[in-house]
Structures are given as C-alpha cells and as structure tokens.
Amino acid sequence: MKRLVALIPMAWLGLFFLVPFLVLLKISVSEPAIAQPPYMPLLDWADGILTIALNLGNYIFLTEDPLYLLSYLSSVKIAAISTILTLLLGYPMAYVIARAPEHRRGLLLMLVILPFWTSFLLRVYAWIGLLKANGIVNNALLAVGVIDQPLVMLQTDFAVYLGIVYTYLPFMILPLYATLSKLDADLLDASADLGARPGTTFLTVTLPLSLPGVVAGSMLVFIPAVGEYIIPALLGGPGTLMIGSVLWNEFFLNRDWPVAAAVAIVMVLVLALPIGLLRRVQAREGERP
Amino acid sequence: MSNPFIRIDGVTRTFGEVYAVDDVSLDIQQGELFCLLGGSGSGKSTLLRMLAGFERPTTGRIIIDGRDMTDVPPHARDVNMMFQSYALFPHMSVERNIAYGLHRMGMPRAQIATRVTEMLSLVQMEKLARRKPDQLSGGQRQRVALARALARRPKLLLLDEPLGALDRKLREETQLELKKIQSSLGITFIVVTHDQEEAMTLGDRLGVMNEGRIVQVGAPHEVYEFPQSRFVADFIGTVNLFDGTIAEDRDTDAVIASPEAGIDIRIPHAVAGTAGQPVAVALRPEKIVISRTLPDPYDNVLTGQVTDIVYSGNLSVFHVTLASGKRVRVSRTNRLRAESEGIGAGDAVQLGFTGHSAVVLAS
Numbered sequence: 001m002k003r004l005v006a007l008i009p010m011a012w013l014g015l016f017f018l019v020p021f022l023v024l025l026k027i028s029v030s031e032p033a034i035a036q037p038p039y040m041p042l043l044d045w046a047d048g049i050l051t052i053a054l055n056l057g058n059y060i061f062l063t064e065d066p067l068y069l070l071s072y073l074s075s076v077k078i079a080a081i082s083t084i085l086t087l088l089l090g091y092p093m094a095y096v097i098a099r100a101p102e103h104r105r106g107l108l109l110m111l112v113i114l115p116f117w118t119s120f121l122l123r124v125y126a127w128i129g130l131l132k133a134n135g136i137v138n139n140a141l142l143a144v145g146v147i148d149q150p151l152v153m154l155q156t157d158f159a160v161y162l163g164i165v166y167t168y169l170p171f172m173i174l175p176l177y178a179t180l181s182k183l184d185a186d187l188l189d190a191s192a193d194l195g196a197r198p199g200t201t202f203l204t205v206t207l208p209l210s211l212p213g214v215v216a217g218s219m220l221v222f223i224p225a226v227g228e229y230i231i232p233a234l235l236g237g238p239g240t241l242m243i244g245s246v247l248w249n250e251f252f253l254n255r256d257w258p259v260a261a262a263v264a265i266v267m268v269l270v271l272a273l274p275i276g277l278l279r280r281v282q283a284r285e286g287e288r289p
Numbered sequence: 290m291s292n293p294f295i296r297i298d299g300v301t302r303t304f305g306e307v308y309a310v311d312d313v314s315l316d317i318q319q320g321e322l323f324c325l326l327g328g329s330g331s332g333k334s335t336l337l338r339m340l341a342g343f344e345r346p347t348t349g350r351i352i353i354d355g356r357d358m359t360d361v362p363p364h365a366r367d368v369n370m371m372f373q374s375y376a377l378f379p380h381m382s383v384e385r386n387i388a389y390g391l392h393r394m395g396m397p398r399a400q401i402a403t404r405v406t407e408m409l410s411l412v413q414m415e416k417l418a419r420r421k422p423d424q425l426s427g428g429q430r431q432r433v434a435l436a437r438a439l440a441r442r443p444k445l446l447l448l449d450e451p452l453g454a455l456d457r458k459l460r461e462e463t464q465l466e467l468k469k470i471q472s473s474l475g476i477t478f479i480v481v482t483h484d485q486e487e488a489m490t491l492g493d494r495l496g497v498m499n500e501g502r503i504v505q506v507g508a509p510h511e512v513y514e515f516p517q518s519r520f521v522a523d524f525i526g527t528v529n530l531f532d533g534t535i536a537e538d539r540d541t542d543a544v545i546a547s548p549e550a551g552i553d554i555r556i557p558h559a560v561a562g563t564a565g566q567p568v569a570v571a572l573r574p575e576k577i578v579i580s581r582t583l584p585d586p587y588d589n590v591l592t593g594q595v596t597d598i599v600y601s602g603n604l605s606v607f608h609v610t611l612a613s614g615k616r617v618r619v620s621r622t623n624r625l626r627a628e629s630e631g632i633g634a635g636d637a638v639q640l641g642f643t644g645h646s647a648v649v650l651a652s
Contacts (some may be wrong), residue, residue, distance in 0.1 A: 189343055190376035192363040194390030195441065204389075208380050 021268070028261035031055045038257050058262040067246070068263065072270060074241040078157070078232075079225035082164040086221050087214065089165065090172035094213075095206075097173070098180035109177065112170050124163055124234050131159055131235070155237030163231040168224070172217040179213030180206075215278070223271055243267055292355065294319035294477055295340075295445065300349030302335055309335040311501035312349070322471050322478045324492030326485055328524070332501040333481045337447050340479065341370045354444055364393070369443040373450040375434040377422040383409070383433050384418045390441045408436040411470065428459050435467075439474065448480045452487060464490050485525045489513065497521050518652050522571040529577075529617050530650075531570045535562050545570055545649060549615045555588045556644040562651055569650045574620040576646035579607055579638055581630055587641030593617065595636050609638060 031040035031053060044051040062068045097108045115123060130136050131153040138150040153159055183206065191201040229244030236242070243263065250260035293316035302310040310332040317323050325333040338344045339351060342363035350359045358366060369390070377386050387408050391401045409415045412432035422430055431451065438446055451467065452460045468491060471478050482488050488495050489509040496506045497520075505512055505521045516522035519530060531554065533547030538560055545554040545568060554570050562568060583590060596616070597608035600623075607619045619640060632638060 184374065184376065186372050186374045186376035187378060189341075189363070190370070190372055190378075191389070192343075193341055193368075193370045194437070195364050195393030196389075197364050200393065205378060 024261045024264055027257050028058055028265050029054050029056060030258045032256050032258045038255050055258065058258045059266075061259060062262055062266060067241075068266075071241045071243045071246045072266070075226045075228075075243040076270070078160060078164070078240075078242060079222050079228070082161055082168070082225050083218050083222040085161065085165050086168055086172045087218060090169055090176055090217065091214075093169075094173045094176035094180055097177050098183070105181070109174075112173050115170065120167065121230065124167065124231055127159065127163055127166070127235055128154060131162075154235065155240075157236070157240055159235035159237075160232050160240055160242075163235045164221075164225050164228060167231065168221040171220040175216035175220065176210065176213040179210045179216075183209055215282070219275065223275075226271060227267060293317060294321075294354060295479075296350075296352040297336070297340075298350045298352065300336070300339065300346045300351060302332075302339060302344060303347045308501045310339070310346075313498075313501075313503050314349075315496060315503060315506065317477065317479065319477055320475050322468065322480065322491060322493045324488035324495040325479065325481045325498060326483070326488040326492075326495050326525075327498035328483055330500075331498040333483075333498045334449060336498070337370070337449055337479065337481045340445070341368055341447055342366050367441075367443055368445045368447060369438040369441055370447040370449065371434050371438040371451055373453055375422075375430045375454075377430060377433055377437070379422050382419050382421055383414060383425070386422070386433055387437045387440050390437065394441060404440060408440045411439070412436045427454050428463070431455060431463065435470070439470075439476070442474075443476065445477045445479065448478060450482055451480060453482075453484075460487070461490075467491065489525075497524060499524070514648075516571060516648060516650070519569055519571070519650055522648065522650060527574050527618060527620075529572045529574065531572070531615070533568060533570060535560060535564050535566045535568055538562065538564055542644075543649070549611075549613050550591055551612050552589060552591060554644065554647065556647060556649060557588065558644075560649045562649075566651070571648045571650055572642060572646065574606065574618040576642055577617070577619040578641045579609070579619045579621060579632065580641070581632065581636065581638060583639045583641045585641070588644045589642055589647075591617065591640040593638060593640065595632060595634050595638055597634060598632075607632070607638075609640060 026042055027039055030042055032038060033040045040053065042053060044053065093112070097105055097112070100108055128135070132138070133150040133152070133154070135154070137153070138147075141147045142150065187205055187209070188201055191205045192198070196204065227244050227247075228242060229248055232240045232242045232245060233248075247260055247263050247267075250256050250263060254260075295315075295317040297313055297315040297317075300310055300313050301308065313332075313336060325336060327333040335344060339346055340353075342358070342361060342365075346359060350357055352358065353366075353368065358368075378389065381389065384405055387405045388401050391404055396404070405418075406415070409418055412435055414429065414432050414436065417425065417429060422433070425433065431454070435451070438448075448467075452463055455463060464487065467478075480488070480491055482491075489512075492509055494506060494508055495512055496503045497512060498504065499520050505517050507515075512521065513525055516525065516528075522528045522530065531545075531547045531550040533545040533549065533554065535543065536546040536553060537544040540559055542558065543556045543560045545556060545560075547554055547570060550570070556570075560568070578587070591609075591611055593609040593611040595607055596610045599606040599608070603623060604620050605623055607621070609617045609619060611617060617640060
C-alpha cells in the first residue's frame with residue numbers, strides 16, 4: 001500500500017516530466033524540415049537498412065551564434081538579481097508575519113496570497129498602465145513636482161526586475177514564513193541571555209536556522225524566473241535578452257523546432273546542475289556531526 | 290543582616306488586565322539555592338523572566354548585587370538562565386553551544402577552549418563534545434544546558450523547571466548533582482518548579498507563589514511543618530483540614546471546636562485569634578496514629594470507619610470517614626510486611642494525634 005502511494009508522484013513525474021523531456025530530447029537531435037511536424041524522424045527504415053540520424057548540429061549551432069550564450073547568461077543574471085531582491089524584500093515580511101500575534105498571522109498570509117486571485121497575465125499587464133510614460137506613477141510624480149519629465153520605466157530592465165520581484169514575492173515569503181514560524185522563541189531568548197545583542201542573535205541563530213527556507217524560496221523564484229517569458233515580453237524592452245523569448249522565437253517565428261528543443265534542453269541542464277550540486281552539499285552538511 | 294544579594298522590591302507585572310506578578314518583594318542571599326514553587330499561572334515563570342530581563346516589571350525594582358537591573362536588557366545582565374526546553378542551538382555542536390556565551394563576552398579563543406573543556410568535565414560530557422543536540426538524550430541535553438548557562442560564571446543562575454523533562458530516577462540523581470555543583474561553585478541559584486517534592490529536596494529556602502503573590506517564604510521544613518495558610522498547607526504535601534471555631538484561647542493552650550472532626554481539638558499553645566473566630570486545623574497524614582484501639586493516650590482522638598486503603602509499597606494510606614462524613618487521610622510506614630493489626634476496609638478505628646503536630650490556620 002505504501003509503495004502504491006509512493007508510486008503516484010513517481011508516475012506523475014514520469015508521465016508529465018520524463019516523457020515530454022524525452023520527446024524534447026528526441027526533437028533536439030532531429031533534422032529540421034519543412035513538414036508537419038517540422039522535423040525529420042530519428043529512425044528510418046528503408047530497404048532493410050535502419051538509419052539512425054542523430055543530428056548534433058542543433059547543439060553545435062547554439063555555440064556558434066553568441067545570441068544563445070548571451071541569452072543564457074542574461075537570463076541567469078536577471079533571475080539571480082531578482083532572487084536576491086525578492087529575498088531582501090521577502091525575508092523581513094516573512095519575519096514580521098511569523099512574529100505577529102497568532103490571530104493576525106492568518107490575515108497577513110492571506111494578504112500575501114491575495115494577488116493569486118487575479119490572473120497572472122492581468123497583473124503583469126496592469127504594470128504597463130502603472131509604468132508607461134503617461135501612466136499613474138509618472139502622472140503622480142509630475143503632479144507632485146518631483147520630476148518635470150516622465151521617467152522612462154516601461155520596456156527597461158528595471159520594469160522586468162520589478163515584474164519578477166512583484167510576481168514571485170509570495171513564493172519567497174511562504175517557505176520563509178514556514179521556517180521562521182517554527183523557530184523556537186526560547187532560542188532567541190537564550191541567545192540574548194548569553195550576551196548576544198539582537199543583531200548578533202539574528203546572524204548567529206535566526207539566519208542559520210532559516211537557511212532551509214531561504215534555499216527553498218530562492219529556488220522557487222530563481223528557477224521559473226530563468227525561463228520567464230511573459231514578464232520580459234510585456235515589460236521588457238528590445239534590449240532585454242532572456243532565454244524564454246529566444247525559445248518562443250525559435251518555436252513560433254522560425255519554426256525551427258530542433259534548435260528550439262536544444263535551447264530548452266540546455267536550459268534544463270543549466271538549472272539542474274547547480275541545484276543538484278546544492279542538494280549534495282546540503283546532504284553532506286546534514287551528515288556531518 | 291548584610292545587604293541582600295538580590296532584592297525584588299514591590300514588583301508587579303501585568304499583561305492587559307491580568308496581574309501575572311502582583312506586588313512581590315523578596316530578598317535572596319548570595320550563594321543561596323532558592324526555589325520558587327507554584328502551580329501553573331502562579332507567576333513564578335514571569336518573575337524568573339523578569340530576573341533574566343526578558344520581561345520588564347510594570348512597577349517595582351529588581352536589584353542584583355547592589356545594581357538596579359530593572360531596565361537592563363538581558364544581554365547586558367550578569368545573569369544566565371537554563372530554559373525548561375533547554376533551548377540548545379540545534380545547528381551547533383555541544384562545544385559550540387557552551388562556547389556561545391563566551392564568544393559574546395569577547396573572550397580570547399584559547400581561554401574559551403579551556404573554559405569549554407572545564408564545563409564539559411563539570412557535567413561529564415567530554416566524550417560527546419562534537420555531537421549536535423538532536424543526537425543527545427534528554428538527560429545529556431539537560432547537562433549541556435546547565436554547562437552553557439554556567440560557562441559565563443554568572444552571579445546568578447536561573448533555572449526554569451530544570452528537571453521537568455527527566456524521568457523520576459534520573460531526576461533524583463540530578464537533584465543531588467545540581468546541589469553539589471551549586472555549592473561547589475557558590476553561585477546563587479533560583480529554581481522555578483511546580484514539583485513541591487523537588488523544591489523541598491533542592492532548596493535552601495522556598496517561596497510559595499499563588500495568583501501572582503508570594504504567600505510564604507521559608508526553609509523547606511518550616512513551610513511544610515508550619516504552613517501559614519490553607520493554600521500552602523494544601524499545596525505542599527497532603528493535609529487534612531478541619532474547619533472549626535476558636536472555643537477557648539488561653540496563654541498556654543487553646544481549644545478549637547470542630548463539628549467536622551466531631552471533637553474539641555486541644556492545642557497545647559496559644560493561638561492567634563479571638564474566641565468565636567472561624568479557623569482551620571491542618572494535620573498531615575503521617576502525624577496521625579491509626580489503630581482499632583489506641584494503646585497510648587492522645588490529646589485528641591477521632592473515631593471513624595476505614596473506607597479505603599491505598600497501598601504504595603513503602604506507605605499505606607488509610608481513608609477514614611468520620612461520623613460527620615469528613616474523610617481523613619492517615620499514612621503509615623509499612624514497617625512489617627503484613628498489616629500488623631489487619632485493619633481492613635469497613636473496620637471501626639481510632640485516630641490519635643497530639644495538638645503539637647497540628648497547625649491552626651486563620652486564613
């Protein structure tokens with residue numbers, strides 16, 4: 001019975017992650033073709049000869065055009081900076097919620113989750129109205145007299161960071177809240193009792209004990225942010241280079257499915273390698289006496 | 290007497306409308322092992338937290354070693370606390386837990402290492418220095434918590450239910466050890482406990498708390514033998530309370546008329562109060578002699594019927610119902626293996642006691 005229950009998530013992952021991944025892998029080593037579907041079959045059986053056509057050219061192509069490397073680097077950079085910003089913003093919020101009186105925590109958590117009640121697309125779209133040249137923010141600043149010319153905010157990297165931080169903040173706050181609310185208040189008292197000022201207590205007790213939440217929250221923000229498409233497409237400018245838009249262009253504008261699939265596969269590897277390493281480091285930390 | 294080491298002066302602490310600690314004044318001497326004893330919600334933990342600095346008194350002052358500490362934050366106090374939950378830092382080894390407070394003092398590393406080794410040997414935990422708290426048993430964690438709290442050589446150590454999480458056997462051993470460590474280091478200990486037996490074994494003096502107030506302070510035997518109120522008599526140990534009124538009160542003796550006891554109880558000394566005043570006579574179960582017919586004369590003899598006998602190995606407790614319906618508990622050491630008189634449930638018995646063993650309580 002227990003095995004059966006454990007089988008369900010495995011089956012889920014197998015069906016909805018592994019199988020599509022393998023399909024993608026297969027496409028990524030195919031020859032592009034003007035056909036339906038737009039790539040050549042991997043195996044060909046003709047005149048008693050089985051031909052396996054493994055086309056690694058798609059991957060080689062990725063290294064030849066610097067656009068791809070730049071897009072990967074830029075995506076990782078944008079995702080990393082956004083993750084740090086989200087952490088800096090989310091940590092104090094999670095801390096305050098976790099330290100709030102118990103009857104008020106439910107309401108505060110509710111407020112964190114509230115944006116999810118509106119469509120993600122609409123919320124990102126709403127930022128256009130806020131940030132555009134004659135948008136609410138510029139009009140307000142002009143009216144107050146802080147600026148005498150509208151600020152260019154839309155279609156900049158700033159808008160992309162803003163959009164990512166805004167959208168993914170709850171994913172940072174919730175795991176942080178989960179670890180911080182479990183933190184035993186006696187530990188903080190004990191630290192003060194042993195001579196630590198509040199700042200020292202934070203650095204030596206609170207922060208190390210909330211690291212699992214920091215890691216979980218950062219993963220939940222960083223991973224989807226690397227592949228983010230909608231936010232840079234709506235808020236970013238022509239200079240915003242992200243792998244999500246490259247992927248979209250290859251698939252739907254160039255209809256070069258094999259190259260697009262190769263881009264996607266490399267993205268999975270780019271994400272999976274550091275995560276795998278981190279997990280191994282964590283596992284070793286846990287074993288050490 | 291010299292100036293007290295710790296002076297708690299008219300301290301009150303309220304949480305909203307609730308008086309957690311209500312006008313407590315208490316002096317504690319240097320090197321004393323003082324037990325604060327009380328039930329849950331009696332204010333004993335709040336008082337301890339005020340001594341540590343985690344709570345601020347609403348009114349009143351706390352003076353430790355001649356210095357007014359009322360508004361000093363916990364990290365700046367020369368006071369350490371051993372928490373009921375032990376509050377060991379789970380991400381640090383035993384060593385690092387003990388060294389934590391020393392690092393905060395800015396002690397040089399070499400000196401920290403020496404002090405940590407010293408503390409580890411004091412609590413016999415040398416071999417487990419590199420373990421993490423979750424790899425220790427309850428008793429071992431308790432030792433680490435004690436070592437960590439003592440490492441800074443505080444003037445005052447506060448212990449919140451230090452033995453609460455240990456099983457009975459270990460608790461008895463640890464009590465003695467704690468006392469030994471305390472007297473060898475000469476540090477003043479204040480122990481909070483709800484366990485009256487523990488308070489009596491550990492404490493040089495106890496303070497009994499009820500509803501935020503200290504109701505009695507004294508050496509364990511004083512508090513046990515001479516409780517000053519019904520609450521203390523009832524809270525510490527077991528007691529039989531007979532309601533009555535003062536019938537006669539002279540310089541050398543007194544008589545308390547108690548319909549509940551069914552007799553006029555003779556007390557061989559003067560009592561505080563006037564004739565006709567309602568009082569209670571408190572009598573411990575072990576101070577009563579039970580027999581079918583008492584061999585010796587007693588000042589006071591009650592008669593009743595045994596309703597129940599509770600055997601607990603070393604003791605047997607007889608529940609005797611008097612004519613008034615009042616149930617009296619009498620305990621007797623089982624000196625012989627078999628019940629000597631063969632008293633059983635339903636037997637008519639006499640209960641004898643001298644007025645010296647009774648305490649007359651006005652409140």
